[in-house]
Amino acid sequence: MLTDKQGTIAVLGGTGKEGKGLAFRWAKAGLTVVIGSRSIDRAKEAAAEINSAGYPIPVMGEDNLNAVRAAGIVVLSVPFSAHRETLETIKSAMPGKILVDVTVPLVPPKVTKVQMPPAGSAALEAREILGNTAEVASAFQNISYEHLQGNETIGCDVLVTGTSKETRAVVLELVAKAGLVGWDAGPLENSLVAEGLTSVLIHINKMYGSTHAGIRITGVANKNQPSQEISK
Numbered sequence: 369m370l371t372d373k374q375g376t377i378a379v380l381g382g383t384g385k386e387g388k389g390l391a392f393r394w395a396k397a398g399l400t401v402v403i404g405s406r407s408i409d410r411a412k413e414a415a416a417e418i419n420s421a422g423y424p425i426p427v428m429g430e431d432n433l434n435a436v437r438a439a440g441i442v443v444l445s446v447p448f449s450a451h452r453e454t455l456e457t458i459k460s461a462m463p464g465k466i467l468v469d470v471t472v473p474l475v476p477p478k479v480t481k482v483q484m485p486p487a488g489s490a491a492l493e494a495r496e497i498l499g500n501t502a503e504v505a506s507a508f509q510n511i512s513y514e515h516l517q518g519n520e521t522i523g524c525d526v527l528v529t530g531t532s533k534e535t536r537a538v539v540l541e542l543v544a545k546a547g548l549v550g551w552d553a554g555p556l557e558n559s560l561v562a563e564g565l566t567s568v569l570i571h572i573n574k575m576y577g578s579t580h581a582g583i584r585i586t587g588v589a590n591k592n593q594p595s596q597e598i599s600k
Contacts, residue, residue, distance in 0.1 A: 377542070378439035380404040380432050380446060380454060383414040386470060387445035389516025390508065393546040395423045402428045404435030411435070436461040441542070444494070445470040445508075451490055455497045463501040468539055469494050469559075470508045472566040480571035482564040491559035495531065505530035505539045506559035509566045510583050511548065521594075524582025527553040527562040540592045547594040551585050 377394055381387040382403030391401050395418050403418075405411035411429030418427045428438075436442050436458045442465055446454050451471050471490040475483045487493035491506035498504065507528045515522045526543045528550050530536040536552050543550030553562065569581040 376400045376402060376439040377441045377443060378402045378404050378430075378435040379443045380435060380458070381444065381450075381470075383407075383410045384445060384447075385513035386508070386511075386516065387443070388414055388418070389513045390443060390445065390470070390546060391427060392418050392421075393516055394542070395419075395425065395427050396421070397545040397547075398424055399545060400425050402430055402435045402438050404430055404432040406432060432458055433461055436465070439465065441466045441468060441538070443468045443470060447471075448473045448475070448485075448490060451493065452497065455494055459498060459501075462498055466503045466505060466535055466538060467494055467498065468505045468507055468542070470506075472509050472563050474567065480567050480574065482567045484560055484564065488557065489560040489563050491529070491556055491563070495556060503531050503535040504556055505535050506556060506562060507539050507543065507550070509562050510569060512580050512582065514579055515582075516546070522548055522582075523584065524548070525585050526550040527558075527583070529553045529556050529559045529562065531556050544592055544594050549590060549594060550592045551590065552592075 379387045379391045382391045383405045395401050403411045403414050408431045415427040415429035448471055469491040473485050473490045485493050487496050495504045507526055511524055526548050528536050528539045540550040572581045573579055
């Protein structure tokens, strides 16, 4: 269960398609969400767009640092080119919190080619920057934003890696709240696999004329089922 301290979720990059889709899903599930952006005006615009649906807890918009200060869980969904700069900006407010890194180290124009940073993955880079002051998890890289911004059941799974089993358990609950099936995929070092799969899925989409390619784990039972609030 999410604790009261963890209950507010800051979505940095929540003005983008992926981040806004996650914020929409969690707002619909009744969670408290703050959208963070370098531009507070853009953050408030994105929050107003989600709030137009009339969900019970209004989404707020703040600049990145104040969004982090208000939250217990920080979801980072920014282009890789802004990854390090954003983490350096919020580092002072991160002690004791959980970072969920959604970032994929795509290097345009060759986005169908796996290209990992020197740290090994975006999530491992985040760990290097934040040090041991915060727990770090990696998730949601393989879910298309078209899925997140709709109301339909999503037939894709989410791989969750992280710095501890307890951290992964918290993020798996967030995955279920978003209406998705999550899997504990082990330590943060395994994040390079999920991040790399994104380039593979982009290639598959281009080859076969789709925008919805995803992954599904088979052959094993999973208790981490989606919350009922999303599937209604």
